[in-house]
Every structure is written in structure tokens, then in C-alpha cells.
Amino acid sequence: MTTTTGQTPAPAATGAPAGGGRLPMSALLALATAVFVTSLTETLPAGLLPDMSGALGVSESAAGQTVTVYAAGTFLTALPLTAATAGWRRGRLLLTAMTGFAVANTVTALSSSYALTMTARFVAGVAAGLAWALLAGYARRLAPPHLEGRALAIxxxxxxVALSLGVPAGTFLGSALGWRTAFLAMTALTAVLLLWIRLTVPDHPGQERSARTPMRHALRVPGVGSVLTVTLVFVLAHTILYAYIATFLDDLGLGDSTDVFLLVFGAASLLSIWAVGAQIHHRLRALTLTATVLVAAAAAVLALAADSTPLVYVAAALWGLGWGGVPTLLQTAAGRAGGIDRGAAERLDEGRGSGDGRADAAQAMLVTLWNVAMAGGGVAGGVLLDLAGSGSFPWAVLLLLAPVLALVLTARRHGFPTS
Structure with a gap:
């Protein structure tokens, strides 16, 4: 499908990044805001679970499933929708996805029914599946070759930003004005973003049918399986704790400090993503190993020393330093393993090529498994909460990160190569 969106055609449509040797910051910041909306919509309930559960008349573990059903919407639909919309112009598809967020967040804010809220969250997850399959490749194609890593980091x-500012702000707003106001604020932000995208983000053509790569072909590429497995287990470990962080802190007697904890976590995440953006081109493997060790260290502190409030905040900082760059690291690893390069990006702009199709397929599978892990983390966290209490969360994180570390260490030639 080649219908235009009304956006201004971009220089990148000819294979050249906008701005020659410079980064098109307005367009990249619009994409960053789209990532912000996607991430915050997914994780906002983490800081609002007690209020949401009370308003909807369900338990906190049931309210936690609003994160799970969002992820389920993504992993159930990302692959088929990515394949079905491969021929759509990229700008049109991005606008469609962001409109889905506006509708879903509005319904969530106005709903008093648990079933309707869960339906809206599922729709938001479907929109996320469309958005995430686009955003990493979109960012790369806006940049000159030597700045692709930095563009993706931006x-x-x-x-x-969603974790450091969005969730704490949403938690504060929910406490002051009600949790529904936080979701309405997301709708307002998305409305502004839709105009911003139309005005500043270059449009790109979709792929011709002959250039599309079946998902199973991408799995045969060396390294893709390793990256996808690391993604599944790492995100599962993170989500088990993060989805129930408000409950975990409340059980420690720090329930009133959830926003502060998340602020420390998110500020450290910002530092992490800056460091990753600066070094990822040459140090993907080392950065991934460091991220794994830092998150494991944070979990160990929370497992062994959670009775010390200062150490809880130290753990928040370690967790953020480790986790902040993980999405960029895994997206980049998947793209490289799938065969993306500047030549592939140029062929993609012309609707040709095979390496670019494999990279798109690898990214779509990463998005799917990421959200399988998000859903699994929400379910596993709920089960652990009911059976063993919130104190079991850090131990589960440590258990899961052991195979992640082992797999990154062994994937020396493909997936997470030494150079």
C-alpha cells in the first residue's frame, strides 16, 4: 500500500539521511517521544496499582495484569501485523499506531469496568506492536552511517525518560488528582505528538513484496537466536520486579517513596543510555555484559539488604545503570545479527534487498519476545506475590540473569561478537 500521509517527503527517501552529516534532532526527538508514550503507557500502572485496584474492585495482583494484557496484545499481534503492513508507508503506520495509544488511554481513563480496562490495555499493546517494529529502523535511517548508534540512543x-520522569510524575499526579488523570494526560501528550510527527518526521516507503523476508528465515541467521533468547530472559527478569515495584516497596515500608525510588532508577537509566549511545558502535558485547552484571548486583542488594533504606536507593541506581541501555543494546544486536547495514538501509528505502528484510524480521521477533517476557513477568510476578510474597522478586531476578550472562559470554562470534 503506497498511500501518502500528507507528510513532507524526506531526503532519506532517496537513501541519504536528512541533514547530510548531521542528526535531524526534531525528528529524532519526536521518535523519542513516541518511545516515551509507548513505554509509559505500558509501565504507568506500576506506580498506580493500589489506586487502580481499589477503583476497579480487584486485587493488586489482578490490577498488575493490566501490564500483562498490554504485553499480550503486542506479542500476539506484532508478527502478523508487521507482515500485513510491510507495504504501508512508514509515516502512515506510525501515525496509526500513535492514534491507537490515544484511544486506548482515553478509554482506560474513563472506564470503571475491569473488563473494559483490560480490553483497552490490550488495544494499547496492539498499537505498541506496530510502533516498536518501526522505531529502531526509523531512527537508524534518519542518520548518517557513523551516527546510527547515537540516533538509536536518542x-x-x-x-x-518514561521511567525516570514519566512514571514518578504519573504516580504523583495519580496521588494528587486520581489515577485517571494520569492516563488522560497521556492522551493529551499523544495528540500533540501526532501533529509533531506529521510536521517533522520524514516519510518512507514500505517494502515491495519481493523484498520481504519470512520470519523463519531470520531465525536461521547466526546470532539472531542468541539475541532473542537473551531478550526473552532478561526482560522477564526485569519485569517480575518492575511490574510490582510499588507493592515491593510498600512491603518494605517505603510505599510513600515509590516515586523517589523510580526517579533514582530513571536518572541512572538516563546516564546509562548516554554511555551506551557513545560507546555502542565499538563495545556492544562489553556493554551488554556490564548491563547484566549491574542489574544482577541491584537484585542481590534488594535480596540481601532491603532492610537498609540507603541501600535500597543504591540498588535503584545500579538497576537503572544496568537497565537503561538494554533496549538500545538488544535492538542494535538484533539489527546487526539480522544483517542491517547502510547499504541495506538504502535498499530498504528503494523497496529492495534481503539483509534489510532479515533485520526487519529480527526486530519484529525481538518486539514479540520482549512482550512475551513482559506478559510472562506480570503473570510470574503475580504468582510469586501470592505464593511467596514480594521478597521473592529479587531472588527470581538473580536466578534468571545467570543464563543471560552465560549466553552473552558464549555468543562471542555471533549475536554479541567481540568486535
């Missing part, structure tokens, strides 16, 4: 900065 776009992915929306994740730590």
Missing part, C-alpha cells in the same frame, strides 16, 4: 532515550 530515540530509545524515551524509555528511561
Amino acid at each position: 530515540a530509545m532515550a524515551g524509555i528511561p
Whole structure:
């Protein structure tokens, strides 16, 4: 499908990044805001679970499933929708996805029914599946070759900003004005973003049918399986704790400090994503190993020394330093393993090529598994909460990160190569 969106055609449509040797900051910041909206919509309930559960008349573990059903919407639809919309112009698809967020957040804010809220969250997850399959490749194609890593880091900065500022702000807003106001604020932001995208983000053509790569072909590429497995287990470990962080802190007697904890976590995440953006081109493997060790260290502190409030905040900082760059690291690893390069990006702009199709397929599978892990983390966290209490969360994180570290260490030739 080649219908235009009304956006101004971009220089990148000819294979050249906008701005020659410079980064198109307005367009990249719009993409970062789209990432922010996607991430915050997914994680906002983490800081609002007690209020949401009371308003909807369900338990906190049931309210936590609003994160799970969002992830389920993504992993159930990301692959088929990515394949079905491969021929759409990229700008049109991005606008469609962001409109889905506006509708879903509005319904969530106005709903008093648990079933309707869960339906709206599922729709938001479907929109996320469309958006995430676009955003990493979009950011790269806006940049000259030597700045692709930095462009991706800027776009992915929306994740730590959502965690450092968005979730604490949403938690504060929910406490002051009600949790529904936080979701309505998301709708307002998305409305502004839709105009911003139309005005500043270059449009790109979709792929011709002959250039599309079946998902199973991408799995045969060396390294893709390793990256996807690391993604699944790492995100599962993170989500088990993060989805229930308000409950975990409340059980420690720090329930009133959830926003402060998340602020420390998110500020450290911003520092992490800056460091990753600066070094990822040459140190993907080392950065991934460091991230794994830092998150494991944070979990160990929370498992062994959670009775010390200062150490809890130290753990928040370690967790943020480790996790902040993980989305950029894994997106980059998937793209490289799938065969993306500047030549592939140029062929993609012309609707040709095979390496670019494999990279798109690898990214779509990463998005799917990421959200399988998000859903699994929400379910596993709920089960652990009911059976063993919130104190079991850090131990589960440590258990899961052991195979992640082992797999990154062994994937020396493909997936997470030494150079």
C-alpha cells in the first residue's frame, strides 16, 4: 500500500539521511517521544496499582495484569501485523499506531469496568506492536552511517525518560488528582505528538513484496537466536520486579517513596543510555555484559539488604545503570545479527534487498519476545506475590540473569561478537 500521509517527503527517501552529516534532532526527538508514550503507557500502572485496584474492585495482583494484557496484545499481534503492513508507508503506520495509544488511554481513563480496562490495555499493546517494529529502523535511517548508534540512543532515550520522569510524575499526579488523570494526560501528550510527527518526521516507503523476508528465515541467521533468547530472559527478569515495584516497596515500608525510588532508577537509566549511545558502535558485547552484571548486583542488594533504606536507593541506581541501555543494546544486536547495514538501509528505502528484510524480521521477533517476557513477568510476578510474597522478586531476578550472562559470554562470534 503506497498511500501518502500528507507528510513532507524526506531526503532519506532517496537513501541519504536528512541533514547530510548531521542528526535531524526534531525528528529524532519526536521518535523519542513516541518511545516515551509507548513505554509509559505500558509501565504507568506500576506506580498506580493500589489506586487502580481499589477503583476497579480487584486485587493488586489482578490490577498488575493490566501490564500483562498490554504485553499480550503486542506479542500476539506484532508478527502478523508487521507482515500485513510491510507495504504501508512508514509515516502512515506510525501515525496509526500513535492514534491507537490515544484511544486506548482515553478509554482506560474513563472506564470503571475491569473488563473494559483490560480490553483497552490490550488495544494499547496492539498499537505498541506496530510502533516498536518501526522505531529502531526509523531512527537508524534518519542518520548518517557513523551516527546510527547515537540516533538509536536518542530515540530509545524515551524509555528511561518514561521511567525516570514519566512514571514518578504519573504516580504523583495519580496521588494528587486520581489515577485517571494520569492516563488522560497521556492522551493529551499523544495528540500533540501526532501533529509533531506529521510536521517533522520524514516519510518512507514500505517494502515491495519481493523484498520481504519470512520470519523463519531470520531465525536461521547466526546470532539472531542468541539475541532473542537473551531478550526473552532478561526482560522477564526485569519485569517480575518492575511490574510490582510499588507493592515491593510498600512491603518494605517505603510505599510513600515509590516515586523517589523510580526517579533514582530513571536518572541512572538516563546516564546509562548516554554511555551506551557513545560507546555502542565499538563495545556492544562489553556493554551488554556490564548491563547484566549491574542489574544482577541491584537484585542481590534488594535480596540481601532491603532492610537498609540507603541501600535500597543504591540498588535503584545500579538497576537503572544496568537497565537503561538494554533496549538500545538488544535492538542494535538484533539489527546487526539480522544483517542491517547502510547499504541495506538504502535498499530498504528503494523497496529492495534481503539483509534489510532479515533485520526487519529480527526486530519484529525481538518486539514479540520482549512482550512475551513482559506478559510472562506480570503473570510470574503475580504468582510469586501470592505464593511467596514480594521478597521473592529479587531472588527470581538473580536466578534468571545467570543464563543471560552465560549466553552473552558464549555468543562471542555471533549475536554479541567481540568486535
